[in-house]
Amino acid sequence: MLREHGDLLAPIAAGGALGSLSRWGLTTVLPHGGLSWPWATFLTNVSGCLLLGTLMAFVLGPWSHTRYLRPFLGVGVLGGYTTFSTYELETYVLGGHAPALAMLYLLASVVAGIGAAWLGLTLGRVVVLDTGREVVVDGIDPDLDPDPSPGQAQEDR
Template structure:
C-alpha cells in the first residue's frame, strides 16, 4: 500500500485544492438558497443535479480528448465535484423532512434527486460527446482547408 500512495502522491494536492473549491461552491449555493424544517432542500437538490451533469460532461472529455491527462480527473472529478456534490446531506435532508412530518416532500426529494441526477448525467455525457464531435469536425475542416490548394 505505501508504494501505491507514493506512486500517486502528486495527485493529492490537486484533489485537496479541487475539494476545497468544490466545497466552497456548495457552501455558496447553500447560503444563496437556505431552507428550514419541512421545506424542500433546493440548494442540495441543485448542487447534486448540476454536479451529476458536470460529472457526465467531465467523463465524456476524460474518456475522449483528455484521456492522456493525469490531473484533470483527480482535480475536477474527485476534488471539485467530490467536494461540490453532497449525497450525505441529501440523506440527512431526507431524514429531516421525515422528522418534520413532511413525508410527501421527503419522497419527492428522495426520488426526484435520483431521477434528475441520472437524467443530468445523461445530459452531461451527451452534451460532452456532441461538443467533442463538433470540435473534431471543425478541426478536420480547418486542416482540410489548410491543405487544399488555393485558386487565384
Template sequence: MENHETRPPGPPRGLPIDSDTAGDTVAEGRHRWWAFVRSHADVLAVISAGGALGSLGRWSVDELLPWSGTTFPWATFLVNVSGALALGVLMVLVVEVWPPRRYVRPFVGVGVLGGWTTFSTYVLEARDLLAAGRAATAFAYVGGSLVAGLVAVWLGIAAARLLAPGSRREGAR
C-alpha cells in the same frame, strides 16, 4: 488458576488487517499505506485543492438558498444535479476527447465535483423531512434527486459528445 494475557487493542499481531491487504501484517499494511501516500502525494494534493474549491462553492449555494428543515432542499438538489451534469461532461472529455492527463480527473472529478456534490447532506435532509412529518416532500426529494441526477448525467454525456470536437464516439450519435 487461568493465565490471562493482556493484549494491546487492535488486530492480533501477525494476522491480516483485512482482505484488501492479502495477508499483510499490521506493520506491513502501514508500510504499504505510507508508500502509497508518498508515491501519490501530488495527486492527493490536487484532489484536496479541488475538494476545497468544490466545498466552498457548495457552501456558497447553501448560503444563497438556506433550508428551513421542512421545505424542499433546493440548494442540495441543485448542487447534486448540476454535479451529475458536470460529471457526465467531464467523463466524455477525459475519456473520449482529451489526451490522457494525470491531474484533470482527480482535480475536477474527485476533488471539485466530490466537494460540490453531497450524498450525506442529501440523506440527512431527507431524514429531517421525514422526522418533521413531511413524508411527501422527503420522497419527492429522494426520488426527484435520483431521477434528475440520472437524467443530468445522461444529458451531460450526450451534450459533450454532440458539442466536443474530436469525440471518439462521434459516430455513436
C-alpha cells in the same frame, strides 16, 4: 499505492476546497428552513451530476492523457461540490414531518441526477465529436457497439 498516486493528493485537495466553497456559496444564497424543499442541495447535486457527465466525455476523449485533470475536477471539485450526506440528512428530517415530501425529494434527486449525468455526457460527447475527436474506450466507440463481444473487440484493433 501512495507512492504511485501521492502526486494526486494536492490536486484533489485543492479541487475539494474549491468545490466545497462553491456548495457553501449556493447554500448561503438558497438557505433551507428544514421543512421545505431543500433547493440548494437538490440543485447542487443535479448540477454536479450534469458537470460530471460532461467531464467524462472530455476525459474519455481529448483530455484522456491528462493525469491531474480528472482527479482535480472530478474527485476534488465535483466531489467537494456534491453532497450525499446532506441529501440523506435532509431526507431523514423531512421524513419525520412530511413523509410524502421526503419520498418525492428522495426519488426526484435520484431521477434528476441520473438524467443530468446522461444529459451532460451526451452534450459533452456532441461537443467532443464536433471538435473531430472520438470518444473511444479501449479502441471501441460506445455509440457504434455499446456491448461488443470480447473477440470482436480484439478483431477491431
